[in-house]
Structures are given as structure tokens and as C-alpha cells.
Amino acid sequence: MKNFSLSRPTEQDLQNLLKERIVIMDGAMGTMIQQEKLEEEDFRGEHFKNHAKELKGNNDLLCLTRPDIIRNIHQSYFDAGSDIVETNTFSATTISMADYNLEEIVPELNISAARLAREAADAAMIKDPSRPRFVAGAIGPTNRTASLSPDVNDPALRNVTFDQLVSSYYQQIDSLVIGGVDLLLPETTFDTLNLKAAIFAIENYFDDTGKRLPVILSITITDASGRTLSGQTTEACWNSISHAKPLCVGLNCALGADAMRPYLQELSKHADCLVHCYPNAGLPNPLSATGYDEKPEDTADSLSVFAEEGLINLAGGCCGTTPEHIHAISEKLGNYPTRTVPKIDPALRLSGLEPFTMKDQQTSFLMVGERTNVTGSPRFKKLIEAEDYESALRVAKQ
Secondary structure: OOOOOOOOOOHHHHHHHHHHOOEEOOOOOHHHHHOOOOOHHHHHOOOOOOOOOOOOOOHHHHHHHOHHHHHHHHHHHHHHOOOEEEOOOOOOOHHHHHHHOOHHHHHHHHHHHHHHHHHHHHHHHHHOOOOOOEEEEEEOOOOOOOOOOOOOOOOOOOOOOHHHHHHHHHHHHHHHHHHOOOEEEEOOEOOHHHHHHHHHHHHHHHHHHOOOOOEEEEEOOOOOOOEOOOOOEHHHHHHHHHHHOOOEEEEEEEEEHHHHHHHHHHHHHHOOOEEEEEEEOOOEOOOOOOOEOOOHHHHHHHHHHHHHOOOOOEEOOOOOOOHHHHHHHHHHHOOOOOOOOOOOOOOEEEEOOOEEEEOOOOOOOOOOOOOOOOOOOHHHHHHHHOOOHHHHHHHHHO
């Protein structure tokens, strides 16, 4: 990599790097924090010495109470080969911090987190001036869902509104940018409506301030069904968010790399932007030092299959991954070219839980929904009961 600004790499520096090779992101933050065996006092520090609620486990707070730990984690990922590290702000929104009665510290928390990552990036570039290093502002999904009811007996109930999500995300975005991030990364999206709120907040911020940063969007396929928690397939989810024109879209968390493969193939086929993958280190294993099964070489081997198939432009690790995993991934993927962004033919692409594409159709009218059913049409019901399906089909087409 040549001719980049040592003091602060630019968006063009990132674009140039992405054209050269597969770019490496960092690994898990929580995994590294857990290895520190921290106690309640570490999370409280002097900032929250007399706070009324227990704070252990609120990892984002360590940006204020143990910044040395967070800075060292960022540095360890840069040393391992990361080009991009994420800020320790996965839960740094008013919505998530409400669980700890700490909504008022959100601006300070995000600014401090961004500055810690920025310091580590600057130090890494001084140590090795041949490569730019970037900071991604991590924007978690929050601990609430806009699409699903928290009460099975009340399907219409919601514990958060779209507007509340937008307001919370906007505040976080503003603080991350003030702190010095190079790009924004809404990640681990289990509910597409939450992600659309984050996108809306980002665009509002860009419009209000006149600033624009690259945006990476990352979704989570929750299990072998191949769907997000809110029920969408990978392609349907992409149809829902493609209007945002992100720099990159991809998958992270929930699954190991091998289990992600069919969904990544689908996304890589349909996305007319860069694609990333940062999987968990396989399956959870409480007896493992990292809490997950895969060794660094296992995760690296799986991601190299994606690279060999031409599926990815960025790669890294999520839960259970460590600097050792990132080093192995960096070494392994250095031998493969970056994915070529496909040319996607124009078409009408819609999304419910499933994708819908209408291309080169001559009809000017499309019926969406039921034509008829046995409850609403006695005539149709009689034909179905008589097993006269040919006549029933004619009735349905009328």
C-alpha cells in the first residue's frame, strides 16, 4: 500500500486497499475481555464507584474504567494483521444502557471508545508505516426488536419503536464520528427493521452534518433455517437494505464459517457491493479457553474456502476468535485475490420473508396475496371437497 496519510487514512486509502487484496478485520472483543478475569471493581472504577446497579459484564464501560485493556486488545489485533478494528461500542446506545441506568454516559462512552481505537490505529501505523489502519464504529442491534413481540400472547406488542431506535442510533453515530472513526458498522443484525432504523439514522446524520463515511452492514443468520431472527432469508434481507448502497454487506456471528457458506454464496451472488464474513470460531464449548471449538487454523481454513470461491472482500472473526485466529486468517487469505463485484441486471426486487424478483415481465399488473380460499368462497370450498382441482383452479383465476 502506498501514498496514504500517516496521520489519518482516508476513504480513498480504504478503497485502494480493498482493490488490492482481501482486507482483514479484527476478532472478538468479548472473548478477549473474558480472558482478563475482571471483577466488579474493574467495571466500576472511579467513574461508577457508587452506582446503584451491578455493572460487571457491561464491557463497553471498560473504555472509561479500564482503557488500558481495551487499547491493548485493539493493538493486539493490529499486531496480528488486522487492517480494521471495531470500537468497543456494541451496546453503547441509550436503549441498551438503560438496563444499567447509564443512558446519560452514552456520548462520552462512544467518544472515548473511538479515541482508544484511533490511538491504537495511529500507533500501528507509526510502527509499520507501509499500511494504513482503520477504525470502524461498531453499532450493535440493541437488546430490543422492532419486528417481534416480547409477549407470545400479544403479537402486536413492541418494546421499542422505530423512532426510538433512530434517535438512539443517531446519538451513537454522532459520538463515534466525533471520536474519530473512519467508517460505520451496524452489525449482528437479527431484525431487519432495527437495521433499517440504523440506516435511516446514518442517512439523517449525513444530511444534517454534510459528512459522509463509508458504511458496512452486517447481518446474522441465526440458525440452520438460513433466516434472520425476524424471519428473512439472506436475499430477502439484502433486498430490504440494498437501497442504502453500502460499501460492503456481509454475515457475522451465530454460526461458524462452514455453516455460513450457503448463505454467503447467496449474498455474494446478489450483492452489487463488497461482501464480508466474520464468523464465530465454530460451535460454543464451555470447556475451551475461548468458549468455542475452532482453533485458529480451522477458522482460517474455512475462510480460505470462501476466498478460493471468490466470495469475500473482507474477513475477520466474531465470538470466540482471538488475535491468533486473525493472524492465521491474515496469513491464509493473503494468497487469494479479492472478490469481483458482480454486475446485477436491473429488476424489481421486493422482500417479505422471501425475496421476490420481477424481471423482463410484460404484464403491468401483479396480484400479491390469495386469490381465494375455502373460508371465503363456498363455491371454491365445494370444488376442493369434491377434489375437482381443475375446476377450482379455474375459479381461482377468475
